[in-house]
Amino acid sequence: MKVIDRLIQAEREKKTLFSFELLPPVRGKSIQSLFDAIDPLMEFNPAFVDVTYHREEYVYKELPNGLFEKSVQRHRPGTVAVCAAIMHKYNVDTVPHIICGGFSKEETENILIELNFLGIENILALRGDAAKGEAAFTPHPKGYKYASELVEHVDQLNKGEFMYAESGFKGGFCMGVAGYPEKHMDASNLDTDIKYLKQKVDLGAEYIVTQMFFDNQKYFDFVKRCREAGITVPIIPGLKPLTTKRQLTLLPNIFKLDFPQELIKEAEKCKDNKAIKQLGIEFGIQQAKELMEFGVPSMHYYSMGRSTSVKDIAEAIF
Numbered sequence: 001m002k003v004i005d006r007l008i009q010a011e012r013e014k015k016t017l018f019s020f021e022l023l024p025p026v027r028g029k030s031i032q033s034l035f036d037a038i039d040p041l042m043e044f045n046p047a048f049v050d051v052t053y054h055r056e057e058y059v060y061k062e063l064p065n066g067l068f069e070k071s072v073q074r075h076r077p078g079t080v081a082v083c084a085a086i087m088h089k090y091n092v093d094t095v096p097h098i099i100c101g102g103f104s105k106e107e108t109e110n111i112l113i114e115l116n117f118l119g120i121e122n123i124l125a126l127r128g129d130a131a132k133g134e135a136a137f138t139p140h141p142k143g144y145k146y147a148s149e150l151v152e153h154v155d156q157l158n159k160g161e162f163m164y165a166e167s168g169f170k171g172g173f174c175m176g177v178a179g180y181p182e183k184h185m186d187a188s189n190l191d192t193d194i195k196y197l198k199q200k201v202d203l204g205a206e207y208i209v210t211q212m213f214f215d216n217q218k219y220f221d222f223v224k225r226c227r228e229a230g231i232t233v234p235i236i237p238g239l240k241p242l243t244t245k246r247q248l249t250l251l252p253n254i255f256k257l258d259f260p261q262e263l264i265k266e267a268e269k270c271k272d273n274k275a276i277k278q279l280g281i282e283f284g285i286q287q288a289k290e291l292m293e294f295g296v297p298s299m300h301y302y303s304m305g306r307s308t309s310v311k312d313i314a315e316a317i318f
């Protein structure tokens, strides 16, 4: 089933859905590690499960002659295969993340055709970040610079317009896109970022999943500004329970987000990561209750393969 149809149905029934996202296992690991992370969350009936995509990294190996050989490696391959495996094992809809970075238009189209074969009808369309070792995002020479271009491509496919074939499948994919309550790091300001977000929606995206945030007010303000800008699609909050003290500096650094002062104050009182994890769960429950009262479409957790805190929060709110 398409994510948008689940969201519409839930809105009609005045229900908040539960969903989460996972990383594919690292190279060489079995998919069982992923199933172990999913099992505890299945009792909450996730409406859909997202699987992230991890682009290539440049690895430099020193040769006996002292020179370095550059090779390209992917540490977490297999997004499409992992989606298919989860879908068949749990009978749940999966949402592969499809990124522009590292792909030509043709390669992207081939992935989408593959997804269609597998019966996967949802995707999250993203630009992707710069490859590790690159200062800024560089598009593939025959690929896309912005997620909006990928959205447009998928929309054309949905209309049966393929790059090389006259016709194919029609009406295939439901597309979600990313939104940033605290602004995307490259954007000059939030208004410009929302302008480009609206462009993705106008080109065919049917819902938005936000970057993680810890301050609900940032999400409420973002939704208000999106609505004022004419964006009417569901805006799903992306949430991550705090689990380590290190995240207090790491997450703002990576995702350019702010922690609320009250959470920082409580975290400072925690002696170790066990206490932080407990704080993360208690804070996460309060955050979730407030969001559900606001009427969010789904509680979407960045579980990233670690399910215990998400399970504790889900147990308290569903």
Ligand code: FAD
Binding pocket: 051, 052, 053, 054, 055, 097, 099, 124, 125, 126, 127, 128, 129, 130, 145, 146, 147, 148, 177, 178, 179, 184, 185, 186, 187, 188, 192, 193, 194, 196, 200, 209, 210, 211, 212, 238
């Ligand atoms: P875009 O929508 O293309 O926006 C990128 C920047 O360009 C923004 O600053 C925007 O304001 C600006 N912009 C957009 N259009 C234009 C235009 N026409 N002209 C000028 N500026 C423009 N990354 C991964 O690699 N794999 C994942 O699985 C993954 N999953 C994610 C899931 C979620 C829910 C979120 C929020 C992010 C995820 N990311 C993932 C990270 C994401 O790829 C990065 O944040 C990336 O830097 C931006 O992606 P985007 O799709 O938002 O890009």
